[in-house]
């Protein structure tokens with residue numbers, strides 16, 4: 001029996017099930033990491049822009065992409081591009097809500113001028129208070145900063161605006 005051709009839409013849907021290994025509640029698509037998909041027969045070229053050059057897990061991401069697309073009968077090639085560099089503005093609204101739900105304050109939208117938002121107040125993902133203090137500019141990964149909420153006393157991390 002001849003196999004029905006896979007559509008690009010199905011490829012995007014499958015990629016939306018591949019979670020960010022750093023933050024497993026959000027997908028690579030929701031994080032804006034997957035930039036483009038080019039489908040030609042059973043071959044698919046996936047272009048991705050990693051969130052932060054210092055972040056590990058790149059090979060893990062590539063492997064997960066290849067495995068997921070192999071389930072559709074596709075042979076995936078993953079290409080990385082840093083031009084333009086990844087922007088935290090690309091994180092979808094759905095992903096921002098999910099980051100917050102796991103206690104990770106989403107980065108401010110900066111429209112290209114991220115220096116301008118570095119001093120913007122960060123709201124606590126637990127109680128929404130802006131009464132928060134930066135404790136450490138390097139969290140568990142170089143992409144995150146550690147804050148403490150002076151209102152509910154919860155420490156939390158913020159994803160750095162990039």
Ligand SMILES: [Zn+2]
Pocket residue numbers: 124125126127128129149150151152153154
């Ligand atoms: Zn709080």
